[in-house]
Amino acid sequence: MIKQPVLAELQYFVSSVSLLYKGVPLKDSAAATALVKCALHLLEDLPSTRDAVFEYFSLVFNGAVKSYLGNVEKNNPDASAEDDTIQEIHEALERLVTNGPPAWSPLISSxxxxxxxxxxxxxxRRRPLDIRTSCNLWLGCQAIRCLVGLTALCFSKLEEAEVDNCIAGLLNTFAQYSPYFDWVVARLGGCFPARVIARMxxxxxxxxTGEYDQVDSEVEVLSYLAAANEEHLRRxxxxxxxxxxxxxxxTVPYLLHLSKNSEVLAQSLAAVFLEHHTDAHLQLFRSQCKFWPANYNITNVVHIVTGLLLKVKKHSIPVLLTLPRLADRYPWCQELLEMLFVELxxxxxxxxxxPLLDDATKEPAKELLWRxxxxDCALLQQSGVRLILLVSLRSAHFLQQSIAQLLAGSSGELGSGKPHLNALVRLLGGPHGSAELPKIxxxxxxxxxxxxxxPTRGGENYWVLRNLVEIVKLERDSFNVHLKKTNCVVVLQELLGKLLAIWEMLMNQQKNTLLQRQGTFSFGNAVIKPEIKRIKREDGGTEQIDTGEGTSRSRTSQIATPVTFDQIHMLAKL
Structure with missing residues (x-):
């Protein structure tokens, strides 16, 4: 049986709310405060009235939002008359979620x-706003801030088993009220980014279905969530x-359809491809492509992927350099590669x-290009060279840096084809279509x-001289068409001062090497001998050993990498 005080409150609540629905306002703020307190008491003491109480709260929140939007249109920054009432409701519901039974959380969040x-x-509005603009507009209203904060608090109190139901409720509301509800999903999705992204x-x-699906809302929400949770999106x-x-x-057409509309999604998809482009997956996709929609045939897919790679800021260079390795097994890779270069x-x-060309001059992309x-894969080397030459039309310094890097390159482990020398000669010729001669x-x-x-970088220094000798030899023999644009011999003559300095450095290294073999170390004009100690042999004789206790100067004068006569001989050829 309902107690008398509760019954009186119920009668007061019903009569007051009935007047509100008829359009009769409350007398003053005191009456509004009294009605709110009455509703909160009923919410706790009389569970059967919950629907009616929440309906009243909805009326209050709707009124506050209407006042706020009216002030926005009039450019009036004054607070809404209902703000105090909203704050009181918010605090009371917050106490129920925090201190009350766990059942309140899913009820209030719903x-x-x-x-x-x-x-x-x-x-x-007729034209939906983007998520950031919507957040700025709606979160300026205290009533909306309270609802969003209350929902987030409810989510934080949920048991693990209840989370999926609440996410399902969030996405069902999203499906019903999209695109005007997108900003709420994006904002609250941050409570469970991994789950919300996966479920979406x-x-x-x-x-x-592949037939002109509208995914603008999904793309906006996923892009907003991925901005701070890119790893969750990749997973x-x-x-x-x-x-x-x-x-x-x-699956593939759907992911491409999403990525066409979002750079963040395209970037994550490129990273996932680099990690998981296994033969099993590629064979599966090749067998499935005949079931894809007509607007996702292989030709269209190649066009779509080309567009995606051109706008991706990261991962596009590694993807581009992965295609040549796959081209012998998957012909579409070579088709994609050619289309990419045509567009570039x-x-x-x-x-x-x-963005792809901008990324090429940064780490680690430029290291990948040099490698x-x-x-020894001809198509991979050709792709790297072509991309460097295209970038050089925007950045001459990058071409110069690349030539210097390849001069120190070695093909020792790659056979006798000298792939690095082929690439080097092609870079020395400069880009096609350029009126200016390359500045080498x-x-x-x-x-x-x-x-x-x-000076102790023996291996790389050796290859610099070796490659210069090979280039000069090719130029003198008029063997290569690309070297006809340049005059490497004249350039080396202009750098005679540096060549002589290197000659002197090599001669000093060789001199020190010979002195080391004789047991002495040269330091300036002095000759320093290591400390010698005589020890007695078992047969009664004596022998000398180096104790290693000589001066530090004699020790530090030793060269870590032995210098051979080959380098001096190659320098003489230059």
């Missing part, structure tokens, strides 16, 4: 999500490829920006300067 969806939909991808894949993409690829033949050449000639030029003097200067600064 009500607040539904109310947020209704408010956003009711007050939506899974739900989107189930709905995807979700990996999982959906591993889990769904065999069963759902539209167009962008360079039209002087338009391209590609040393490869700075490249040689960098390489020779490194020799002087690092």
């Amino acid at each position: 009500w607040s999500l539904r109310l947020l969806g209704e408010i956003c939909d009711k007050n939506s 991808l899974g739900c989107g894949l189930k709905r995807f 979700a993409l990996r999982d959906i490829i591993e889990r769904e690829a065999a069963g759902n033949k539209l 050449e167009t962008l360079v000639l039209e002087k338009r920006s391209c 590609a030029c040393l490869s 003097k700075p490249s040689f200067e960098i390489a020779l300067e490194r020799m002087l600064l690092n």
